[in-house]
Amino acid sequence: MHQEKVCPNCDKWTSTSSSLCSYCGKELFEKERLTREALDAQPDPFKMPLIKIYSKDGYLIVFGKRIIQFVQLVFFGIISLLIWIASLLPG
Ligand SMILES: [Zn+2]
Structure with missing residues (x-):
């Protein structure tokens, strides 16, 4: 299944098949990862x-x-x- 997400860094639609933006290389799920890590740290x-x-x-x-x-x-x-x-x- 092909899914796209707006990159939080450059605001371009990029495929979520990679966890990194195909335009700027920024981590797409950084916010989700930090939230999960904060929960795990509790x-x-x-x-x-x-x-x-x-x-x-x-x-x-x-x-x-x-x-x-x-x-x-x-x-x-x-x-x-x-x-x-x-x-x-x-x-
Ligand atoms: Zn980007």
């Missing part, structure tokens, strides 16, 4: 380690740690929701 809140529960922990300690894990999950959920809302806002 730490994933779900990769943050949850508090560990060990088998030697007492019943009350395990109970307390489960509450902390629950708070952590809710906290991460709120953060990811805020990131999601922020990504929907224009600008």
Whole structure:
């Protein structure tokens, strides 16, 4: 499929079969690439380690740690929701 895109540098229609403008050689998807890299650079809140529960922990300690894990999950959920809302806002 042949697709064309306006080069952000020289405003000429150029084929997207190459990632570089065939007129000026400028990267056509620089903005998209930078956006993707900025997203990749953000730490994933779900990769943050949850508090560990060990088998030697007492019943009350395990109970307390489960509450902390629950708070952590809710906290991460709120953060990811805020990131999601922020990504929907224009600008
Ligand atoms: Zn160009």
